[in-house]
Amino acid sequence: TDGELVYFNNPMWPGEAHSLKVEKILYQGKSEFQEILVFESSMYGKVLALDGIVQLTERDECAYQEMIAHLPLCSIPSPKTVLVLGGGDGGVLREIARHSSVEHIDICEIDKMVIDVCKKFFPDLSVGFEDPRVRLHIDDAVKFIRDTPEGMYDAIIVDSSDPIGPARELVEKPFFEIIARALRPGGVLCNQAESMWLHTHLIQEMLSICRETFDTVHYAWASVPTYPSGVIGFLLCSTNGPPVDFLNPINPIDKQEVVKSKRELKFYNSEIHKAAFALPAFAKRELSSF
Numbered sequence: 001t002d003g004e005l006v007y008f009n010n011p012m013w014p015g016e017a018h019s020l021k022v023e024k025i026l027y028q029g030k031s032e033f034q035e036i037l038v039f040e041s042s043m044y045g046k047v048l049a050l051d052g053i054v055q056l057t058e059r060d061e062c063a064y065q066e067m068i069a070h071l072p073l074c075s076i077p078s079p080k081t082v083l084v085l086g087g088g089d090g091g092v093l094r095e096i097a098r099h100s101s102v103e104h105i106d107i108c109e110i111d112k113m114v115i116d117v118c119k120k121f122f123p124d125l126s127v128g129f130e131d132p133r134v135r136l137h138i139d140d141a142v143k144f145i146r147d148t149p150e151g152m153y154d155a156i157i158v159d160s161s162d163p164i165g166p167a168r169e170l171v172e173k174p175f176f177e178i179i180a181r182a183l184r185p186g187g188v189l190c191n192q193a194e195s196m197w198l199h200t201h202l203i204q205e206m207l208s209i210c211r212e213t214f215d216t217v218h219y220a221w222a223s224v225p226t227y228p229s230g231v232i233g234f235l236l237c238s239t240n241g242p243p244v245d246f247l248n249p250i251n252p253i254d255k256q257e258v259v260k261s262k263r264e265l266k267f268y269n270s271e272i273h274k275a276a277f278a279l280p281a282f283a284k285r286e287l288s289s290f
C-alpha cells in the first residue's frame with residue numbers, strides 16, 4: 001500500500017529481496033500473460049513491475065535501454081532494418097530511432113496491455129512507438145521470428161523478461177537458431193542476459209548455445225541499480241559474414257551531431273561501450289569456457 005516498502009521476492013534471486021518505497025500505487029491489473037503493477041516510488045520515479053519483477057524505473061531505465069540498443073547498433077555500419085522482441089514499454093524503440101540510417105523497425109511484444117499501460121504512465125518511453133519507421137506486431141516472439149524471411153534484419157534486440165513467464169522459450173536453442181537465420185550475414189543480436197552475480201548457470205547455458213549458433217559471441221554488462229544485484233548483462237552475437245568488432249564501435253552515435261529535438265544520451269558513450277566488455281576476474285573464469 002501507499003507509503004510502504006514493496007518487497008520483490010523471486011526464485012531468480014533466492015535468499016534476498018529488493019525493495020522500493022511506494023509513494024502511490026498507480027495501476028494494478030492482470031493481463032492474459034502477467035500481473036502488471038505501476039507505482040510512484042520515492043527515489044526512482046515511476047516503476048513498472050511484471051509478475052513481481054521490476055522491468056524499469058524512470059530514473060535508471062536509460063542505462064538498460066541505451067545499452068541494449070546502442071551496443072549492437074553502434075557495432076555495425078549504418079544499420080537499416082531492426083527487430084525488437086519484447087520491449088513493450090517503447091524505450092528501446094526510442095533509442096533505435098536515434099540512428100538516422102535505420103529505415104525499418106519491427107517490434108513484436110506478446111502483451112498489448114503492457115503497451116497500453118506504458119502509453120498511459122511512461123510517455124517518455126512509449127514515445128518510441130510514435131516514430132514512423134516502427135511497425136508493431138502483437139504476438140509471441142518465437143512465433144513471429146519463425147515466420148520471418150531469412151536474412152531480413154541487420155540487428156535483432158531481445159528485450160525480454162526473465163525466463164520464468166512468457167519468455168521461457170527465449171533462452172532455448174531453437175530460438176537462437178531462428179534468430180541467426182533471420183539475420184543477414186554479419187548481422188548482430190543483442191540479448192538481455194541477466195546478472196553475472198546471480199545467474200552464472202543461465203548465462204553459461206546461453207553462451208554455449210550462442211557459441212554453437214553464431215560466429216562471434218561476447219558478454220557485456222552495465223549497472224542498473226533497480227535490477228536484482230544492480231547489474232544486467234547483454235549477449236552480443238554476430239552471424240557469419242562481414243566481421244563485427246563489438247569491442248570497438250565503428251558507428252559512434254554519441255559523436256554524431258545531436259539533433260536538437262532528441263533527448264540527450266544519459267548513459268551510453270563510446271568509452272562505456274568498450275568498458276562494458278571488461279569482465280571481473282570471477283566472471284571471466286566462469287564464462288570463458290562456455
Ligand code: AAT
Pocket residue numbers: 050053054055056085086087088089091092108109110111114139140141142159160161162165166167168170192194227228
Ligand atoms: N524495457 C523493459 C524491460 C523489459 S520488458 C520485457 C517485455 O518482454 C515485456 O513487455 C513482456 O511482456 C515481453 N515478453 C515476454 N515474453 C515475450 C514473448 N514470448 N514474446 C514477446 N514479448 C515477450 C525486460 C526487463 C528485464 C528484467 C531483467 N531482470
